[in-house]
Amino acid sequence: MTIAGLDSGGGAGIHADVKTFAAMGVHGTTALTCVTAQNTYEVREAQCLQPPLVKAQILAVWDDMGIDAGKTGMLGTREIIEEVAATVSKLGFPLVVDPVMIAKSGAPLISEDAVDTLKRRLLPVAKVVTPNRHEAEKLTGIKITSVAEARRAAEVIHREFGTEVVVVKGGHLDAPEAVDVVYIGGTFHELATPRLDSRATHGTGCSYSAAIAAGLAKGLPPLEAIKTAKRFIYMAIRYGVARGKGHWPVNPMAWLEMPAERWRTLEELREALEAVERQAEVFAKAIPEVQTNIGYAIDPRYATTREDVAAVPGRIVNYMGRAKPSGPPAFGASDHIARKILAALAKDPQARSAMNIRLDAAYIEKAKSLGMTIAYVDRRREPEDVKKREGATMQWIIEEAYRQTGGKTPDLIVDWGDWGKEPIITVLGKTPREVVEKVLRLIR
Numbered sequence: 001m002t003i004a005g006l007d008s009g010g011g012a013g014i015h016a017d018v019k020t021f022a023a024m025g026v027h028g029t030t031a032l033t034c035v036t037a038q039n040t041y042e043v044r045e046a047q048c049l050q051p052p053l054v055k056a057q058i059l060a061v062w063d064d065m066g067i068d069a070g071k072t073g074m075l076g077t078r079e080i081i082e083e084v085a086a087t088v089s090k091l092g093f094p095l096v097v098d099p100v101m102i103a104k105s106g107a108p109l110i111s112e113d114a115v116d117t118l119k120r121r122l123l124p125v126a127k128v129v130t131p132n133r134h135e136a137e138k139l140t141g142i143k144i145t146s147v148a149e150a151r152r153a154a155e156v157i158h159r160e161f162g163t164e165v166v167v168v169k170g171g172h173l174d175a176p177e178a179v180d181v182v183y184i185g186g187t188f189h190e191l192a193t194p195r196l197d198s199r200a201t202h203g204t205g206c207s208y209s210a211a212i213a214a215g216l217a218k219g220l221p222p223l224e225a226i227k228t229a230k231r232f233i234y235m236a237i238r239y240g241v242a243r244g245k246g247h248w249p250v251n252p253m254a255w256l257e258m259p260a261e262r263w264r265t266l267e268e269l270r271e272a273l274e275a276v277e278r279q280a281e282v283f284a285k286a287i288p289e290v291q292t293n294i295g296y297a298i299d300p301r302y303a304t305t306r307e308d309v310a311a312v313p314g315r316i317v318n319y320m321g322r323a324k325p326s327g328p329p330a331f332g333a334s335d336h337i338a339r340k341i342l343a344a345l346a347k348d349p350q351a352r353s354a355m356n357i358r359l360d361a362a363y364i365e366k367a368k369s370l371g372m373t374i375a376y377v378d379r380r381r382e383p384e385d386v387k388k389r390e391g392a393t394m395q396w397i398i399e400e401a402y403r404q405t406g407g408k409t410p411d412l413i414v415d416w417g418d419w420g421k422e423p424i425i426t427v428l429g430k431t432p433r434e435v436v437e438k439v440l441r442l443i444r
């Protein structure tokens, strides 16, 4: 059960919690505390329910189906906190407290006088508490700028307020990794993920604490529930919902969707490579000195880095007159193709696949006769500052091509090369199957 507020923007609060419960495979129930008129950049209004109504929601669920675990989010008022603390301590289910105090957009979500009630009444009945850096500072008075200070704060929260497990989250610390400090049974654990430079952070704390509660509901030991929740929230931020003018919502469904999406992407690319191997002698003719690769990006709503583009590690080589992929496709396997596809996706979300082949005048003539759209890029016109920037050339080539076509995805980009840069044709398409078919039509 989530005991939390409603965010009309659907990014945080009970929306985030119920989505998280669903994604984690547990049945979610809710006790609403407050309604906020909110979006990704501001809280316009907030109104909280009377404490007896909050209690009644908890009991209605308890009496019927029981509550395996709970979490709290926005509690709004001192009176609601007191009611929730009393009810939870009577019922005795494991509770995760996300001590939300202010929204990402800066609005207070709890009255000033309520922080003390949260410390004295709610934290003692909580099994897990998940403060971020600012909340941990507010709870302890300790200034947190390092993992060592986060540890100290975690221990102080346990000692002073009696919460069994304390997770001081590292997302707000300035470090290359987001390190969460977990204090449990007198020992510390550090859970790290790479820091994400993401705009999709609205609802992070809500989803994280809901994921821990889901793990507890399934009977996982707290540390295991927290470890899973950490991976869960990493995915939810990484593949966030690109909506709104402010902090975009996290995407709890990523946990379910991404493994399937990535698998589908690899599978489609694998099938296209099989088509290449069936015509291995024909394709061999189109392999340039730098060899060939073909890439395919995951759903463009989620594709942001080269890790989101699958390609052939070691490329497709000409082996005794036959085109041969060096191995099965993998994510992050190509720099060049990935950069080109990501740049193309920024112009056209349909342009998810690309393949590079040898530049042959005959291919260009064939493409013209087939009525394909062709863009011609002259690398000698590449600006000096682009040349200097690591990896910027691929993006420049793509942007130059789209400039010529007026935003339409070209079937072919002809890159005339430069001193020491082999001329190359890049074939673009929606899927690797389509790209492979286009290439076949050019060379056969």
Ligand SMILES: Cc1ncc(COP(=O)(O)O)c(N)n1
Residues within 6 Å of the ligand: 004, 005, 006, 007, 012, 013, 014, 036, 038, 073, 074, 100, 102, 103, 104, 105, 109, 201, 202, 203, 204, 205, 206
């Ligand atoms: C109803 C409600 N609950 C919680 C949050 C905190 O989420 P965030 O810190 O991401 O804004 C919020 N903004 N609104």
